[in-house]
Amino acid sequence: xxxxxxxxxxxxxxxxxxxxxxxxPMKGHSHVYWYRQLPEExxxxxxxxxxxxxxxxxGMPKERFSAEFPKEGPSILRIQQxxxxxxxxxxxxxxxxxxxxxxxxxxxxxxxx
Amino acid sequence: KQEVTQIPAALSVPEGENLVLNCSFTDSAIYNLQxxxxxxxxGLTSLLLIQSSQREQTSGRLNASLDKxxxxxxxxxxxxxxxxxxxxxxxxxxxxxxxxxxxAGTRLFVKA
Numbered sequence: 001x002x003x004x005x006x007x008x009x010x011x012x013x014x015x016x017x018x019x020x021x022x023x024x025p026m027k028g029h030s031h032v033y034w035y036r037q038l039p040e041e042x043x044x045x046x047x048x049x050x051x052x053x054x055x056x057x058x059g060m061p062k063e064r065f066s067a068e069f070p071k072e073g074p075s076i077l078r079i080q081q082x083x084x085x086x087x088x089x090x091x092x093x094x095x096x097x098x099x100x101x102x103x104x105x106x107x108x109x110x111x112x113x
Numbered sequence: 114k115q116e117v118t119q120i121p122a123a124l125s126v127p128e129g130e131n132l133v134l135n136c137s138f139t140d141s142a143i144y145n146l147q148x149x150x151x152x153x154x155x156g157l158t159s160l161l162l163i164q165s166s167q168r169e170q171t172s173g174r175l176n177a178s179l180d181k182x183x184x185x186x187x188x189x190x191x192x193x194x195x196x197x198x199x200x201x202x203x204x205x206x207x208x209x210x211x212x213x214x215x216x217a218g219t220r221l222f223v224k225a
Contacts (some may be wrong), residue, residue, distance in 0.1 A: 004156075032215070042117075042202065043157075043218040056211040091156060102147065102204075102213060104157040 004094050005074075006105035014113050019086070021108045025094030030047040032075045033093045033102065034060075035065060049075060051078060082112045104112070115140045116200035117163045118132050121177050126193055134188040134219045136203030144210075148177050148188050149202040155188070157202065163189070165208075193212050 005024040013019050025032050030051050035043040045059040049069040060067065064082075069075040079086055089109050093102040116139045126132055135147075145164050149157040160179040161170045162203070163186070169178040176189040190197060200218040 006156075035215075043204075043215040045212040045214065048211045059212065093157075098196055101158065101162045102157075104149075106156040109154075 004029075004092055004103050004105035006090075006092050008108060009106065010109045010111070012111045012113065013082050015083055016046075016081050017111055019082050019112075020108070021077040021079075021090050022074045023077070023092030023094075023105060024074040025075050025092075026096075026103050029094035029096050029099065029103070031095045032069050033095075034075075034077050035091045035093065036087045037091060037107075046077070064086075082110075084112050086110060087112045115205060115207050115210075115214045117203055117214050117216035119201075119203055119219050121219060122217065123220040123222075124224075125222045125224065128193060128195060130193050130223075131144075131189070131191050132193055132221075134201050134203075136186040136188070136216055138184045138186075138205045138214075140207065142183050142208045143181065143207070144208050145212070146177075146179055146186050147204045147206075148175075149204060151200045151202060160201075184201070190221075193221075194224045195223045197221060198223050200210040 032049045034046040037043045047060045047067045048056040056093045066078045089107045091107045093104045118137045120135045147162045148160045151157050158223045174191040179186045200220050202218045203216045204213045
């Protein structure tokens with residue numbers, strides 16, 4: 001009965017490299033949300049996806065960031081040409097339906113050198 | 114645009130004390146409100162979920178209330194313990210929206 005699984009837990013990238021963060025939702029959940037948390041700040045919404053569809057990406061920067069949730073496999077948050085300001089904890093959450101309780105993963109801590 | 118505010122930002126209490134954490138939101142047209150706990154370097158654990166039609170929810174020593182018309186929720190923790198030390202986050206999901214908006218949290222420290 002695994003919960004939301006995120007990997008890697010820690011990711012170190014140099015400026016200009018690509019970062020790929022993965023999230024496997026809870027079994028039976030088809031709704032995935034990505035959030036970013038900067039030190040001493042709350043969680044900021046980035047994107048909401050259902051299987052094969054991006055529903056709301058209003059919180060995601062237009063440049064360099066993309067997200068997908070394919071029919072098979074985990075959801076991926078991709079950050080191209082990372083900069084130091086991308087350093088943060090990235091959390092994924094899932095729910096069975098759009099309005100229901102959110103269950104969070106343990107997050108991926110991205111550090112950009 | 115929905116905004117969620119939590120007061121106080123930090124709180125330190127002796128063990129055994131009852132305490133109240135406050136959350137306010139600017140738009141009362143919400144679908145639900147959820148309280149989470151976050152331990153340092155960890156993910157979020159859901160504590161209580163209150164639907165917009167409900168007034169309160171209880172789980173063990175925790176009780177959360179919702180006053181939608183005034184845009185407020187409180188999390189009451191009875192007989193606090195050192196293990197309750199964590200950051201408590203309030204989050205609101207708007208009607209017709211897809212995102213859940215978080216407050217900045219209250220950092221709680223319970224002294225033994």
